[in-house]
Amino acid sequence: MKHIxxxxxxxxxxxxxRLEQTISSENTIEIYNLMSQIRSAKIIGITxxxxxxxxxxxxxxxxxISWQSLHDRLKDLSSLQQNDITVTQRHIxxxxxxxxxxxxxxxxxxxxxxxxxxxxIAIHSGTxxxxxxxxxxxxxxxxxxxxxxxxxxxxxxxRIRIPAGSIGIGGRQTGIYSLxxxxxxxxxxxxxxxxxxxxxxxxxxxxxxxxxxxxxxSEAEYLDMEQAVSNGEHVHIITEGGTSWGSGS
Amino acid sequence: xxIRIIKGGMFxxxxxxxxxxxxxxxxxxxxxxxxxxxxxxxxxxxNPENEAVLECTLIGPTIEFTSEMIIAMAGGxxxxxxxxxxxPMYQALYVRKGDILKLGSARSGRLCYIAxxxxxxxxxxxxxRSTDTVSGxxxxxxxxxxxxxxxxERIKRRKYxxxxxxxKLELHEFESDKxxxxxxxxxxxxxxxxxxxxxFLNSEYTVTSDFDRMGVRLDGPFIETRQGxxxxxxxxxxxxxxxxxxxxxxxxxxxxQTTGGYAKIAAVISVDLPKIAQRRISDKIRFRQVSVETAQxxxxxxxxxxxxxxDQIHQPCKEVLDIRLTAKRMKQLFEEN
Numbered sequence: 001m002k003h004i005x006x007x008x009x010x011x012x013x014x015x016x017x018r019l020e021q022t023i024s025s026e027n028t029i030e031i032y033n034l035m036s037q038i039r040s041a042k043i044i045g046i047t048x049x050x051x052x053x054x055x056x057x058x059x060x061x062x063x064x065i066s067w068q069s070l071h072d073r074l075k076d077l078s079s080l081q082q083n084d085i086t087v088t089q090r091h092i093x094x095x096x097x098x099x100x101x102x103x104x105x106x107x108x109x110x111x112x113x114x115x116x117x118x119x120x121i122a123i124h125s126g127t128x129x130x131x132x133x134x135x136x137x138x139x140x141x142x143x144x145x146x147x148x149x150x151x152x153x154x155x156x157x158x159r160i161r162i163p164a165g166s167i168g169i170g171g172r173q174t175g176i177y178s179l180x181x182x183x184x185x186x187x188x189x190x191x192x193x194x195x196x197x198x199x200x201x202x203x204x205x206x207x208x209x210x211x212x213x214x215x216x217x218s219e220a221e222y223l224d225m226e227q228a229v230s231n232g233e234h235v236h237i238i239t240e241g242g243t244s245w246g247s248g249s
Numbered sequence: 250x251x252i253r254i255i256k257g258g259m260f261x262x263x264x265x266x267x268x269x270x271x272x273x274x275x276x277x278x279x280x281x282x283x284x285x286x287x288x289x290x291x292x293x294x295x296n297p298e299n300e301a302v303l304e305c306t307l308i309g310p311t312i313e314f315t316s317e318m319i320i321a322m323a324g325g326x327x328x329x330x331x332x333x334x335x336x337p338m339y340q341a342l343y344v345r346k347g348d349i350l351k352l353g354s355a356r357s358g359r360l361c362y363i364a365x366x367x368x369x370x371x372x373x374x375x376x377x378r379s380t381d382t383v384s385g386x387x388x389x390x391x392x393x394x395x396x397x398x399x400x401x402e403r404i405k406r407r408k409y410x411x412x413x414x415x416x417k418l419e420l421h422e423f424e425s426d427k428x429x430x431x432x433x434x435x436x437x438x439x440x441x442x443x444x445x446x447x448x449f450l451n452s453e454y455t456v457t458s459d460f461d462r463m464g465v466r467l468d469g470p471f472i473e474t475r476q477g478x479x480x481x482x483x484x485x486x487x488x489x490x491x492x493x494x495x496x497x498x499x500x501x502x503x504x505x506q507t508t509g510g511y512a513k514i515a516a517v518i519s520v521d522l523p524k525i526a527q528r529r530i531s532d533k534i535r536f537r538q539v540s541v542e543t544a545q546x547x548x549x550x551x552x553x554x555x556x557x558x559x560d561q562i563h564q565p566c567k568e569v570l571d572i573r574l575t576a577k578r579m580k581q582l583f584e585e586n
Contacts, residue, residue, distance in 0.1 A: 008435055008436040009436070010489070010516055011433055011486045011517070011519075011544075012518050012519050012541055012544035012548065013487070013519055014486035016483065016484065018483075021480075048270055049272070051273055052481070052508050055483040055484065057484025059269070062519070062548050063549065067542070067545060068542075133482075134274050135506065135507045136275060136506055137275055137506075179385065198374065204275070
């Protein structure tokens with residue numbers, strides 16, 4: 001794999017595989033491919049894989065495998081040709097109600113950006129977002145691709161509790177709170193979709209490489225959908241197999 | 250039948266060895282902060298290594314047993330009492346229905362673990378019974394224990410354990426207020442100039458009150474960076490030493506988030522993590538650099554140490570042996586006559 005810069009120890013139980021230090025969908029796809037490759041190699045002793053923007057952390061149990069032998073295995077793996085591994089990209093449409101009690105900061109975001117609320121909604125919901133990584137909270141997606149016109153700094157005073165499903169903007173990033181949690185992002189909308197659902201077989205909706213788009217809905221539609229979700233129905237739309245990404249792309 | 254929490258204590262949670270395997274989905278590992286004491290508590294009862302225990306912080310809980318079982322405690326000295334009588338830690342103890350176990354405030358260390366022979370009836374979430382209080386999942390309702398909580402026992406297990414009198418181990422002392430913590434450099438040590446690394450390795454740092462299961466902030470000399478300490482977020486291992494813009498190290502512990510954006514100058518080696526978890530506010534810490542190979546050798550040595558503890562509690566103790574010896578001598582006496 002041509003983009004790997006280094007394989008370094010991160011303590012005695014983790015290895016950090018570093019790519020070029022940039023945020024790009026190519027890096028995300030390459031890391032995702034490398035992850036599947038490591039998973040299918042079934043190396044004994046690996047306990048966790050943590051993909052990030054431009055690195056992959058491999059956590060392991062040093063009682064089962066030493067740093068040196070893991071390093072060598074990973075080096076071999078990453079130098080392999082791996083054209084057969086591809087990611088099927090998914091497009092996920094997330095309904096969202098903007099403003100009001102659902103997005104308390106919409107008006108202040110509009111004001112800070114010198115736009116009307118309608119313009120902020122049109123820009124935010126008119127963009128495809130790329131899931132770079134999941135982190136911070138279970139299922140919380142780091143979405144790339146936010147339009148610079150609506151990039152606003154975080155709140156000076158973080159909120160103590162943000163309800164799950166809230167959609168916020170923090171700098172050049174936008175994201176959906178997967179759980180009730182404290183946070184400093186400016187909230188502009190809310191989705192009825194449970195992006196983290198502990199009762200589900202796949203409790204986390206997003207995965208790196210997904211494309212996300214927000215679909216504005218009215219308050220009445222939102223309330224209907226919320227009801228549907230609590231009855232176990234899905235109100236988001238997933239289209240699969242749009243594009244296949246090989247490592248060479 | 251199980252245990253009733255009469256008083257929850259300061260911060261008592263259900264923990265096992267953690268929620269591994271799901272960090273790519275953003276799940277925090279959690280689990281016991283002091284893995285060594287956690288393992289010893291389970292080991293004393295022949296529990297599975299990963300069995301859920303109670304982790305108590307600084308001020309322990311008061312627990313009523315609603316059935317008979319065997320328990321063991323390990324970690325900092327919380328001066329435990331059963332029915333107002335002091336009982337030893339690092340030893341298997343019988344408790345009867347109606348008995349009250351009361352843990353005091355920590356005389357030494359910061360954390361104490363209570364293991365139960367009948368196990369705790371706690372649902373498994375993503376492969377673990379550990380409480381993630383940050384996300385509010387796992388453990389007992391995703392939160393710390395509160396007065397009046399009731400946890401069922403999971404099995405009706407042994408009321409008897411073989412070699413019962415042998416089931417005690419040496420107390421672990423956490424008294425010293427100065428600790429040497431060994432670290433492995435990196436992975437972002439290249440973001441610090443030589444002077445910054447030297448400051449980090451040659452200074453004394455103080456444990457601050459900003460100390461919870463997510464991490465501990467240290468106070469001490471400012472660590473210089475080359476060009477700030479912001480990195481593009483990457484994975485954070487247990488024990489990672491981050492240095493944010495303020496130049497003071499933060500050691501990331503079991504409830505840490507999976508990824509973060511501060512440079513990691515080093516990581517604490519596994520066998521020294523319990524020392525960190527058991528530190529108290531204003532204790533002093535010095536760091537010393539070792540190689541990955543050394544750190545992993547120490548892990549293997551610790552495994553052997555655990556094996557010798559298992560051997561030690563799985564044989565007749567001296568008191569029993571003495572009785573056997575006496576019997577043998579008496580038998581000889583009778584035979585001679």
